[in-house]
Amino acid sequence: MNTRTRSLAYGGAVTSERENLAVVIVTFNRPELLRELLVSAARMTRAPRWVVVVDNASEPATQDVLTAAAAAFPEGTLVNHRLERNTGGAGGFHEGARVALDLGADWLWFMDDDVEIIPEALDLFAPWMERFGCIHGRRYDVDGTPFYWQAKFNQFLGVPLPYTVGSFSSDGYAVTNSGTFEGMLIHAGVVRRIGLPDSRFFISWDDAIYAWLAAQVTTVVYVDIFVLHRKRVQRQVNLGIRHLNDASDLTRYHMMRNRAYVGRYFDVHGQLHRVGFAIGTALTFAKEIVRLLLVERTLRGTRVLVTGWRDGRRIWRDRAWEPMPPLAGAPTIEGGPWQEV
Missing domain, CATH: 3.90.550.60 (Spore Coat Polysaccharide Biosynthesis Protein SpsA; Chain A)
Incomplete structure (x- = not known):
């Protein structure tokens, strides 16, 4: 063909x-x-x-x-x-x-x-x-x-x-x-x-x-x-299986805050494990602390991480939150690979 x-x-x-x-x-x-x-x-x-x-x-x-x-x-x-x-x-x-x-x-x-x-x-x-x-x-x-x-x-x-x-x-x-x-x-x-x-x-x-x-x-x-x-x-540290790059305070803030958006999407699709997700959020925070120590060689961004984590709680509590909707003309998808015509 x-x-x-x-x-x-x-x-x-x-x-x-x-x-x-x-x-x-x-x-x-x-x-x-x-x-x-x-x-x-x-x-x-x-x-x-x-x-x-x-x-x-x-x-x-x-x-x-x-x-x-x-x-x-x-x-x-x-x-x-x-x-x-x-x-x-x-x-x-x-x-x-x-x-x-x-x-x-x-x-x-x-x-x-x-x-x-x-x-x-x-x-x-x-x-x-x-x-x-x-x-x-x-x-x-x-x-x-x-x-x-x-x-x-x-x-x-x-x-x-x-x-x-x-x-x-x-x-x-x-x-x-x-x-x-x-x-x-x-x-x-x-x-x-x-x-x-x-x-x-x-x-x-x-x-x-x-x-x-x-x-x-x-x-x-x-x-x-x-x-x-x-x-x-970018400044980075090679950890073997992955690299840690430098990041701005803006990125650090959203890294923590946006965990709430991820969780809300998981929840809408019935795939949120609340205890596990909380552990994952704590691990994300820990990874960002390691990034600060190894790449930035400072802990000055810690307060930004805490602020992002705290602001994420507001997203969890937002009763009006909705996921992005499908667009007009969205096809029905069964999942899996493409079907040939």
């Missing part, structure tokens, strides 16, 4: 051609990194239909980069979508997904602005797009070595635990229920079924829970192909 015209379905509802893909980038005040990413996007051997850039109310230099980059793409490919306020990564991907769906995208490839795309990425993804509805490729680190990749939620603790390369099957993939917006490739039918990314997270846990939601309706996988190259240098 010609892979350029192959169509797939959820429960018999036919989707459009696989190549109708939008790269969705969220950026905030990193114009040089964005420029390098857009250069790599323009050099892809299989071009995306759209490159949607959500500018999270950056300084003018970001718009200068987007204006200059437009000439490298066919007319209408580069979509410059500037927000009036910074909505965080979660808000940016929420808006980027909405724009991509409005354009008519059938696949959405989410990524931050601090990576470059391997030229053959979409060719490498192609056979996996025949089989799965939510896919993650691998990433090279800044120095060109394989980047630590995770993870799969331990459902009892509610925390993502790391994979190793040995977790790949002989077929070259590993099934997961977690993920990252630094490279998540997801079918529009899945997005419509689980709703847009939840902007309330602002940053932290938003991508992990989004892949978890996807895993409730389709198969989510990591595949043993390298598709991105990380570009942002």
Whole structure:
């Protein structure tokens, strides 16, 4: 069968051609990194239909980069979508997904602005797009070595635990229920079924829970192909099975506060183990203390962690809280891999 015209379905509802893909980038005040990413996007051997850039109310230099980059793409490919306020990564991907769906995208490839795309990425993804509805490729680190990749939620603790390369099957993939917006490739039918990314997270846990939601309706996988190259240098400590990178107080706060959002989603789906989740939250706090000690060499961020934990209690008590709703036209999904038409 010609892979350029192959169509797939959820429960018999036919989707459009696989190549109708939008790269969705969220950026905030990193114009040089964005420029390098857009250069790599323009050099892809299989071009995306759209490159949607959500500018999270950056300084003018970001718009200068987007204006200059437009000439490298066919007319209408580069979509410059500037927000009036910074909505965080979660808000940016929420808006980027909405724009991509409005354009008519059938696949959405989410990524931050601090990576470059391997030229053959979409060719490498192609056979996996025949089989799965939510896919993650691998990433090279800044120095060109394989980047630590995770993870799969331990459902009892509610925390993502790391994979190793040995977790790949002989077929070259590993099934997961977690993920990252630094490279998540997801079918529009899945997005419509689980709703847009939840902007309330602002940053932290938003991508992990989004892949978890996807895993409730389709198969989510990591595949043993390298598709991105990380570009942002961070302080880090190598613990062998994983790295601990530096983090800001803003990230630390949301790391703890957003545990409540994760728990609320688990609860809605009947998969919350309250005792285990409390233990997982305590372990998350402990991990952030270790990060402070080993990477930052300080304990000054401890108060921020406590504040985030405390504010999360308000989310637990919010009787008006609701999950993100499915979108209009959401297909009925039985779960498992794609069905061929």
